[in-house]
Amino acid sequence: MTLHKLSAHDVIDLFKKKKVTAYEIIQDIYDRIDKVDGLVKAFLILNREDAFKQAKEIDIKFKNGEEPLPLAGIAVAIKDIIATKKIETTCGSKILKGFRPPYNATVIDKLREAGAIIIGKTNMDEFAMGSSTENSAFGPTKNPWDLERVPGGSSGGSAAAVAADEAFIALGTDTGGSVRQPASFCGVVGLKPTYGRVSRYGLIAYASSLDQIGPITKDVVDCALTMNIIAGHDNKDSTSADLEVPDYLSSCQEGIENIKIGVPKEYFVKGIDIEVKDAINKALRVFEELGAKIEEVSLPHTEYSLPTYYLIATAEASSNLARYDGVQYGYRVEDCKDLSSMYERTRSEGFGKEVKRRIMLGTYALSSGYYDAYYLKAQKVRTLIREDFSKAFNKYDILVTPTSPTPAFKLNEKIADPLTMYLSDIYTIPVNLAGIPAISLNCGYNKNNLPIGLQIIGKPFKEETILRVAYNFEQNCEIEKRRPEISSIKDKENAE
């Protein structure tokens, strides 16, 4: 059977029609993982035993006449920064190796209640700090489209798992583009919801004021389906919004005639790959044909996004990551002579290079005497960036941009040069600073058969609008549906 190639909603249809069982779905997925994950390395840990047990329970309930759950039997991969009860949760870091949370993140409880089956935890840049998944303490994940390239990051494992048909749905987290950029590199759909739309309870914090959990899926309908489950207020998260959640599936069904699209001119300047630019322009023509009105718009503070982000995110990270001190859980260097050497050695050995770089940067930004010049100033600029967007949204319903300036780059290409690496999030970071929703979906391929991502940015809590626009694009863009050919490379390697 080739169930793994299908979308989640197609598999659910088969399940409801009793053509497949949850057990068969899970079996097929693990067969697929066994076949390709040795190459892709999307997963850090698999939850096989528990997954089969859950699948059996779902099948028994359905057999006994219970209503099928909305995600019954659907294999979901979880980025290893989201707490899963009794399942090791490492954030891709040596410092949390062996940490098994005694509780589930709210999104995990919601997914499980909806019948979804957690099949494993996916690889990521350590503590979500990175854009290539090369910063994982457990080795990089490969891009299923080209195993010599990165899947993007930090949710690279989740995006690669979905692209390689190792999961129908994956959850990622997006602090500066960590769902959207890997989704674009892997040719799948990735949504960063409005800040406060999805509970952060159980999301291990990198930068608390920017982090959001978002779905990575094979198509827009699956994305809407997942949002229907995970969105909504949670009284365990004070920053989660107490607002009604619309039915995202039904909002996809409406057209986009007369929708007003703004295209920020600051996003099409130096550094953008010509093939990416062409693909976005083609996509804009599709929108036009569907009746949308397109105009250029200016977001004048765009150029300050990157420095602003790297001050705020690192400042929060320096505080959020201080708890990994070897005292209560995770990695600890033994045989230390005193407390401060235990702290120092545990953290020096437990954290990777990029994490340490950002902790130091953030600590500096918050230090007395520097706070006003760095952290406080960054907060002020953040307000200006947010205002750029709200002004644009007075006139436009959505904004359309590339997701990343280039398609997937090669492993080791940028790892030695952090600043170049940081630039790959230049189009996604402003969205996090403004706290607004955005989706990335495929809008074509470059000449090397690498996917190119289109970003649709929406007004706060208007996920339904960007999902609707994305769905209309997906249905009408007439882009050939390609799948990565992982096995052929394997064959090629075998042949060599």
Next chain:
Amino acid sequence: MSEEIVIGLEVHIQLMTKSKIFCQCSTDYIGKKPNTNVCPVCLGLPGSLPVLNKKVLEFAIRTALALNCKINRASIFHRKNYFYPDLPKAYQISQYDSPLGVNGYMEIFIPESDEKRKIGITRVHIEEDAGKLIHEGDIATSSYSLVDYNRCGIPLAEIVTEPELRSPEEARIFLIKLRNLVQHLEVCDGNMEEGSLRCDANVSVRDIQTGNLGTKTEIKNMNSFRAVKKALQFEVDRQKELLAEGVKIVQETRHWDESKNITLSMRSKEEAHDYRYFPEPDLLPLRVSQEMIEEVRKTLPELPEVRKERFIKIYNIPEYDAEILTSSKALGDYYEKAASLYPDKKVVSNWIMGELMRFLKEEKIEIEDSPISPENLIEMLKLMDERIISGKMAKDIFETMFKTGKGARQIIKESGVTQITDENELIKIVDKIIKENPKSVEDFNQGKEKAINYLVGQVMRSTKGRAKPDFVFEAIKQRMKKIR
């Protein structure tokens, strides 16, 4: 050089809400098995998030209002970052540049100089408590530390005074008054030994001629009112001596060593933490509506000042008595209970402020745990009125009451002497007493019925309480009628 002492206090009180500040764990942590009163939130486990307990806000507003503070309608939580094993997130959620309450004051009375002083309250803010480190033996020699997180997340209100206290004694008086206040407010039990009320102090000495403020030191680890006075006195003397010798005082944090009766340097200004405060992104700004403030104001209980005035007015006792009786909530409650059972309110206050407080102090027992209940105290006073016991006997009986917790009547009964049951014998005594007290007989004949009571008392006295009072009463009454 003539100097002026400058002391400011930072007082932490544990708020007695049912659950912790940011999670649903109980605040009842004392005596529990280590690390059993915890959850992912107060353990600071990765991914957990704080949610403010609304009751904590209410308790803190109550405290700030009682200290005459202005309540900030919008205040924010900050993270105070530092590493220590008892702080599981490596930051404390606290308030920094926009605390809940500001610009308050509390009035204290200084008996020495017979003056009232208004001590400014700089701020009242909310924060979370940390856990505790446990060592085998002494912290300096133990080869390992154990951490108990049960106390993590207990809500605290921090109360900071202006540097307006002028002596260690004033600081002690302020602290006692503050404890009394928070007890009245029912926001904190005020137990310094158990750490539910903790006090740090900033101490410096000012040159009166030049007006120059001296370098201040911060004193920590004062675990009782006595320790506060002793530690501050030590520190003031230390600073004065150094100044007299022309030695510069170092800005530093000093630790009070109770066993050695000295303060010791903990860390200097250079070693001081940079707490890298920044707004807590996991919590929304704290908004307090005018309605909420008014709501809390309405529920404020009677405060000690007001209670004192009421005692003076209602019970007609001197200000001095009222001041002492309202110096703790429990003492005031004791007095009110006793006074409600007895007509002469001043007699009640005399006994409480005299004998009872003397015994309590000697035995180091709090009034809450007094072995003599207000009911028992009054029973004893009534026995005196009935002349069953004399004032002198009462003092002995009181002591027995205090030691045994028994009532006066019971003690008399059990005093080993059995009651006289032979009625003929009793009547003989009655006749004798009547004969000896012609004045009472005369009084009675003139219509003063109460004279009988005196005669009954005399009978009881001469029998050392062994007679049956009601029998004696009836017997005297009949005899008197005959005489009349």
